[in-house]
Amino acid sequence: MTRSGLHLQRRLPALVAGVLLVVSACNSSSSPSPAASTGGGASAAPVAAASASPAASTGGGASAAPVAGQFCTGMKITFFPGGTAGGSFETVVYNGAKAAQAAFGPDVSYQWSNWDPATMITQFQQAVATKPDGIAVMGHPGDASFDSLIDDAVKQGIAITVMNTELPKAEAAHALGYTGAVLHDAGASLANEAIKRGNLKSGDEVFVWGLAAQPGRGERTNGITDALKAAGLTVDYYEIDTATNADPNAGTATFTGYVASHPKVKAIFIDHGNLTSAIPTFMKAANLAAGSVYAAGFDMSPATVQGIKDGYVSLVIDQQEWLQGFFGVEQLCLEKKFGFGGLFINTGAGFVDKSNIDAVGPLVTQQIR
Numbered sequence: 001m002t003r004s005g006l007h008l009q010r011r012l013p014a015l016v017a018g019v020l021l022v023v024s025a026c027n028s029s030s031s032p033s034p035a036a037s038t039g040g041g042a043s044a045a046p047v048a049a050a051s052a053s054p055a056a057s058t059g060g061g062a063s064a065a066p067v068a069g070q071f072c073t074g075m076k077i078t079f080f081p082g083g084t085a086g087g088s089f090e091t092v093v094y095n096g097a098k099a100a101q102a103a104f105g106p107d108v109s110y111q112w113s114n115w116d117p118a119t120m121i122t123q124f125q126q127a128v129a130t131k132p133d134g135i136a137v138m139g140h141p142g143d144a145s146f147d148s149l150i151d152d153a154v155k156q157g158i159a160i161t162v163m164n165t166e167l168p169k170a171e172a173a174h175a176l177g178y179t180g181a182v183l184h185d186a187g188a189s190l191a192n193e194a195i196k197r198g199n200l201k202s203g204d205e206v207f208v209w210g211l212a213a214q215p216g217r218g219e220r221t222n223g224i225t226d227a228l229k230a231a232g233l234t235v236d237y238y239e240i241d242t243a244t245n246a247d248p249n250a251g252t253a254t255f256t257g258y259v260a261s262h263p264k265v266k267a268i269f270i271d272h273g274n275l276t277s278a279i280p281t282f283m284k285a286a287n288l289a290a291g292s293v294y295a296a297g298f299d300m301s302p303a304t305v306q307g308i309k310d311g312y313v314s315l316v317i318d319q320q321e322w323l324q325g326f327f328g329v330e331q332l333c334l335e336k337k338f339g340f341g342g343l344f345i346n347t348g349a350g351f352v353d354k355s356n357i358d359a360v361g362p363l364v365t366q367q368i369r
Helices: 003-026 088-104 117-129 143-155 168-174 183-197 218-230 242-246 248-261 273-277 279-285 302-310 321-338 357-365
Strands: 057-059 076-082 107-112 134-138 159-163 177-180 205-210 234-239 267-270 294-298 315-317 344-346
Touching (some): 076 088, 076 117, 088 321, 117 134, 117 143, 159 321, 177 321, 183 218, 183 267, 205 248, 218 234, 234 248, 248 279, 273 302, 279 302
Parallel strands (some): 076 134, 134 159, 159 177, 294 315
16 A cells, blocks of 8 residues: 555554544643753743543443543653754753653653764663653664664664654564655655745756655655756755755855845745744845845744734745654553554645735744644
């Protein structure tokens, strides 16, 4: 069966399960359990913890087995939010995980990787050595680097779930869950929507700044460039270097240098949430006025909200990364406690621009969107 077929079959049960558990958590009046180490100071959005009330009668004389709200108490999880503590994207992932931790009760430790695939691999090996009950990973290193390590962890009885970037082979081999966007589709959707809204036409020059060299993660960048080239646009592609991947400020010289040497550029596409939030800074440094080029990117942050309002950021896809954190923890709890198989949950959402930023903005301020 194709991956798209798996997606169609598995998405609805995932969402139903998630909604039921979220409703259970949000309707409770009990206080959350103390948080585990935050791993560097990121702040979690407030969340109500679930109560331990019995399940309601199923009707017809049969009754459901009672399930405590914090049914995952005592389980040890290692969770990888992504980049750095306090980073705009990864903090929202972290907040989702903290909400699930409060709702379901596991002990969770958090490991930050600076978005470096090699660091993710090293940290995964270190995490396995501590013998946790479950590990929630970002799939950026790709199947070739990750799969043998995941095989070994599963043999040791450690539950694994994947977030943000797929590991298709590992997911298929072990029925692992995945929570995140379908990356190539998301990239293509952003490009096609930008072509339409930005009135881009065949022959226009566009700048794409992405991570095509990363296995798996690079699929979103490929989705952008594939769609742009199919529409006849001239694509100038730059790979985001390691320093800029970790700190957007390191990319200012790259951006200004590109603009200076390509004065006819019509649009820019940035395949990186933290770099998208720096678009206003990049454009000001390059002496580009708001709206002078069509600027499209990914993920919300307070800086991106302001950039949209000020006209520097034209279009953003919101992949609802809070859900990646929440369902990452939830999936491990469900597998370990009840033996459920992994669920494929596509968190890819809609587009955000000036027309709807006032509705989304307050949630971004709370670091939920």
